[in-house]
Amino acid sequence: MPPAVVLVTGVSRWLGGALAAELARNPAIDRVIGVDTVPPSAELLRRLGRTEFVRADIRNPLIGKVINTASVDTVVHMNISSTPAGSGGRGPMKELNVIGTMQLLAACQRAPSVRRLVLKSTSAVYGASPRDPAVFTEAMQARRVPSGGFAKDSLDIEGYVRSFSRRRPDVGVAVLRFTNFIGPRIDSVLSGFLRMPVVPTALGYDARVQLLHEDDALGVLAQATTGDFAGTVNVGGEGTLLLSQVIRRLGRLQLPVPSPALGSLGRLTRRFGFVDYSPEQMRFLSFGRVVDTTVLHTEFGYTPRYTTAEALADYAHTAPPVIPPELVVDVTARAQQLVARAGSVASSVGTTVHGRLRPAPASPGLRAVRDA
Amino acid sequence: MIRLRPDDDGQRHVPPASDPSWDEQVAGGLDFLRRRLTGEYETxxxxxxxxxxxxxLLPVLRPLFSRWFRVETHGVENVPAEGGALIVANHSGTVPVDALMATVALHDDHPAQRRFRLLGADLVFDLPVVGSLARKFGATLACSEDAERLLCGDELVGVFPEGFKGVGKPFRERYTLQRFGRGGFVTxxxxxxxxxxxxxxxxxxxxxxxxxNAKTLARLLGLPYFPVTPTFPALGPLGLxxxxxxxxxxxGEPIETAHYGPAAAEDPMLVFNLTDQVRETIQQSIYQLLLQRTSVFS
Structure with a gap:
């Protein structure tokens, strides 16, 4: 049975807006209500279609009124900020993430109409450390519990969602642990990071990166909203790439920086509002993280259309390379031609001087005698 | 007629495949360079x-394998040509070169050119350069999740249950096996x-x-031991x-585990017995190999 009234938090961002627009196109759904603290841009508002936008702060008990009066039956919680830059500092970010979730869950618990909750979580809850197993399944926990930032917020949020589902066992709860998003339109931490012409990385470390295309993220969120999967599922594309490989495929320049210096570089870039090098982001860029997506394929029933490499290739269309791959191919091809010509000249010289340049082939049949 | 070389009978001499000429090698190198610069390779x-x-990595290790240590490989037929297997070996040498040499041995001397997926301690992956190179070489963290994932993927997994106790043991204790961890590899x-x-x-x-063993220095550097050899650190980099x-x-001959069933992993007595059996087998074959070897450097 498809949901009648869906409430989506965080619609003013790309993914939230795209999900609301997708749900609004579904005629089986009566109403789609979008909530955010900031109004969506004019272009996004146009795409939202029949979505009703409510400007509300989920940190405010007002959200309960919205849920009750519209008798919302499905709540998609996506208003979780991953960088301090997007929400005006670490303090407001934590408040929005943790207190906002608590308020929303408190409102959901009081609303008898709610029967489904979808949480956009992250695979950052697994942390990133050298003690990690290579691939995380849903049953595993972080070996080194993230101590702060987005990952810690996400762990707290998942904890509150678990206690909510204990108190309201009649509500189906789907927790989606996404890997890093990438794509031509989405504005994620990684896409901003890779847009820089020179990408600083931790010297001596190479992270394993698993990506998810924005269309697949949207597809999974839409299916989780309209479907009936309950539980936790890892969502990521097939296959992995190394960070150095990602940078090379995008034609970017890699600048290995010793890890301590990367921290101060991060502070500098954060001040100018470029890219966030929080300590947890740095750990991720050093060690990386890969999740097992068997549950996604079998129990959840979704197969991402893009693999990690394909998602990156699609993103590459919008990020013009600093070193065009054609140039590399051209230069190496020309060098190969040159070598081939030199080789043929050398061999012709070699044959004219009767093998004085090259040793005569060994006479056949001779073999060392094993036992003398 | 007395044949001089009876085992040559019936075998026609096949000329060895000629090494690629220098220009082909340079072209191959350029091809490799292009792949590396554009990221067009698989991991x-x-x-x-x-x-x-x-x-x-393998070409760099090969001269060390064939010229420097003149490694002789025995019993590769005991290593399955396909499918997963857990190879359990003794660990020694202050620096874990033995793991690298075993990788070359299985790739070059095994007819199926098997890849050896090593399991390493977390310290390895914490170190810059070493950690990322180890992963690129096919190693991963020694934990049951990774070991089982690799084995299920039909890989040849290499484990050194002695760990740092084996690599960092003093020279006077050479060729005596240390404790074999907690038997996690058997599980x-x-x-x-x-x-x-x-x-x-x-x-x-x-x-x-x-x-x-300079223990204070080791503790300062966060290492399990800091080796002092006759040449290191006395001769500086030459001591390396x-x-x-x-x-x-x-x-050695493979020890089958399939007939016990997966539930047997919960039986600690069986795990202990199998661990001991593997340990004894390795110790016995070390003694046999030592008898075979006429002197240390020949």
Whole structure:
């Protein structure tokens, strides 16, 4: 049975807006209500279609009124900020993430109409450390519990969602642990990071990166909203790439920086509002993280259309390379031609001087005698 | 008629495939360079970079394998040509060169050119450069999750249950096996039903004879031990050159685990017994190899 009234938090961002627009196109759904603290841009508002936008702060008990009066039956919680830059500092970010979730869950618990909750979580809850197993399944926990930032917020949020589902066992709860998003339109931490012409990385470390295309993220969120999967599922594309490989495929320049210096570089870039090098982001860029997506394929029933490499290739269309791959191919091809010509000249010289340049082939049949 | 070389009978001499000429080699190198610059190569979820391993890491190790240590491999027929298996070996040599040599041995001397997926301590992956190179070489963290995942993926997994106790033991204790961890490797084999192949490596003990251990320095650097050898640190970087001992690597008969069933992993007595059996087998074959080897450096 498809949901009648869906409430989506965080619609003013790309993914939230795209999900609301997708749900609004579904005629089986009566109403789609979008909530955010900031109004969506004019272009996004146009795409939202029949979505009703409510400007509300989920940190405010007002959200309960919205849920009750519209008798919302499905709540998609996506208003979780991953960088301090997007929400005006670490303090407001934590408040929005943790207190906002608590308020929303408190409102959901009081609303008898709610029967489904979808949480956009992250695979950052697994942390990133050298003690990690290579691939995380849903049953595993972080070996080194993230101590702060987005990952810690996400762990707290998942904890509150678990206690909510204990108190309201009649509500189906789907927790989606996404890997890093990438794509031509989405504005994620990684896409901003890779847009820089020179990408600083931790010297001596190479992270394993698993990506998810924005269309697949949207597809999974839409299916989780309209479907009936309950539980936790890892969502990521097939296959992995190394960070150095990602940078090379995008034609970017890699600048290995010793890890301590990367921290101060991060502070500098954060001040100018470029890219966030929080300590947890740095750990991720050093060690990386890969999740097992068997549950996604079998129990959840979704197969991402893009693999990690394909998602990156699609993103590459919008990020013009600093070193065009054609140039590399051209230069190496020309060098190969040159070598081939030199080789043929050398061999012709070699044959004219009767093998004085090259040793005569060994006479056949001779073999060392094993036992003398 | 007395044949001089009876085993030559009926065999026609096949000329060996000629080595690629220098221009072909340079062209291959340029091709490799192009792949590296554009990122057009494959890596797996453990970070294994086959392109780098085949074209840089293995060629760098090969002279060490064939010229410096003159490694002889015995019993490769005991290593399955396909499917997963857990290879359990002794660990020694102050610096874990033995793991690298076993990788070359299985790739070059096994007819199926098997890839050896090593399991390493977390310290390895914490170190810059070493950690990322280890992953590119096919290694991953020694934990049951990774071991079982690799075994289920039909890989040849290499484990050194002695760990740092084995690599960092003093020279006077050479060729005596240390405690075999807690038998985690047996549990992984039982759960996946893959055979355990015992492997004995002789020769690694003499490459850096560790006569002392600067414990205070080790603690300062956060290392499990800091080796003092006759040449290191006395001769500085020259002390990093390993002694050219003669190496023998022998793979023993596989110990099947499939008939116990995955539930047997929950039986600690069986796990202990199997651990002891593997340990005894390796110790016995170390003694046999030592008898075979006429002297340390020949």
């Amino acid at each position: 797996d979820e453990f970070g294994f970079d086959t392109d780098l391993t085949d074209h840089v 992984a084999a039982l759960r996946t039903g893959k055979p355990i192949v015992p492997c004995a490596i002789v020769g690694a003990e003499e490459i850096y004879p560790m006569i002392g 050159v390993p002694l050219p001992s003669k190496w023998l690597i022998a793979f």
